[in-house]
Amino acid sequence: MSSELTFCKMLLDRASHLRKNTAWLADKILANESCFYFYWQNKFLYLEQEIFVYHQNENSVSNDVLSISDISQSDKLTFLGLEGDTAHFVFDLSEFGEAALEQWLLGIGHNKVQRTAKFIDFRRSLSLLSSAQASILSYAKALIHWQQSAVYCGSCGNKTQPLDGGHRMQCLSDKCQKEQFPRTDPVVIMLVEYQPEVGPAMCLLAEHHRISEQVYSTLAGFVDPGESLTEAVSREVFEEVGITVTEISYVDSQPWPFPNSLMLGFIARATSTEINLEEEELRSADWFTAEQLANFYEWGDDVEGAKLPRKESIARLLIDSWCEKQRRS
Numbered sequence: 001m002s003s004e005l006t007f008c009k010m011l012l013d014r015a016s017h018l019r020k021n022t023a024w025l026a027d028k029i030l031a032n033e034s035c036f037y038f039y040w041q042n043k044f045l046y047l048e049q050e051i052f053v054y055h056q057n058e059n060s061v062s063n064d065v066l067s068i069s070d071i072s073q074s075d076k077l078t079f080l081g082l083e084g085d086t087a088h089f090v091f092d093l094s095e096f097g098e099a100a101l102e103q104w105l106l107g108i109g110h111n112k113v114q115r116t117a118k119f120i121d122f123r124r125s126l127s128l129l130s131s132a133q134a135s136i137l138s139y140a141k142a143l144i145h146w147q148q149s150a151v152y153c154g155s156c157g158n159k160t161q162p163l164d165g166g167h168r169m170q171c172l173s174d175k176c177q178k179e180q181f182p183r184t185d186p187v188v189i190m191l192v193e194y195q196p197e198v199g200p201a202m203c204l205l206a207e208h209h210r211i212s213e214q215v216y217s218t219l220a221g222f223v224d225p226g227e228s229l230t231e232a233v234s235r236e237v238f239e240e241v242g243i244t245v246t247e248i249s250y251v252d253s254q255p256w257p258f259p260n261s262l263m264l265g266f267i268a269r270a271t272s273t274e275i276n277l278e279e280e281e282l283r284s285a286d287w288f289t290a291e292q293l294a295n296f297y298e299w300g301d302d303v304e305g306a307k308l309p310r311k312e313s314i315a316r317l318l319i320d321s322w323c324e325k326q327r328r329s
Helices: 022-030 098-111 123-128 131-149 229-241 314-328
Strands: 035-040 043-047 077-083 086-092 117-121 160-163 168-171 185-194 202-208 219-222 245-256 261-270 282-288
Touching: 022 077, 022 086, 035 131, 043 123, 043 131, 077 131, 086 131, 098 117, 117 123, 131 245, 185 229, 185 245, 185 314, 202 229, 202 314, 219 229, 229 245, 229 261, 229 282, 245 314, 261 314
Parallel strands: 035 086, 185 261
Antiparallel strands: 035 043, 043 117, 077 086, 160 168, 185 202, 185 219, 202 282, 245 261
16 A cells, blocks of 8 residues: 555655765764754754754854754764755754753744744644654654663663764673664554444444543554564454454554554454453444444544544554445445
8 A cells, every 4th residue: 555654755865874984974964054953852843833954054043052063073963864965963952951951942043033942742743744854853753762772781781872873872891892773663553344244344443541532543562572463463452352353464554753663554354343351451442334433533623522543643544544445335
């Protein structure tokens, strides 16, 4: 399936062969056309409602506020990729305290003709971003999350240092020198359908404890070690609702930077409709026809009633695709 899923429109060349070249990276950091994004504790920097991208050649922010020569010496700078010859970087300011950050933001806003500079939570800012911007920032967020979790070596406990533009962490102990690389957690997410002998097809949706009440979404779960994707689908469905599934088919995938997952979407056919709910995972679960789902509200609507998941999620893609198929049949 060719999808328009959020986070799936990466326009940057990740240039993995070039980011290992320290001299090349140093030149790109100092290049006038290079782009810099700024991150602080799960938030990116905006001017009003527009993502802030710093270019040295614009001369729009004074050197007292941003010093690329100083940033270039920091281990908090991560190379994201190339757009043509233009390099993109993200700088992690998460170690700033709130007072220091506020002072820094005042300088940014003053140099931008009194426009308000502020950090906005990434998930909440998705409506402000183009598809390409969302993909770049999701990549940046996932890399920074991994870096923050790999500050210390998992083998000996010594500190690590970032290499290859922030894409490799190496233990500083001469005896260890263990390397760590960015990780992605595979998650299966599946729409379970049932076709009765008489009447329309139904799909199984659930209220998850981790999301808002009255939002009905598909089932999902992490893939276990030594487990195939289809095995994970079967196991997760049975564990969460006590239903056996067959005819498991792959639909699409989506990187999901909350914090660092790869969502692998499937459709599966249920052999029965009797639900045995896993109450630690789910608040409720039920079967719905496409006609019933057409009357659901949207995620975020300030009304009482059943709602569909966020439009940018693969869960919504699975539901919408299934409903469209039912309307055509």
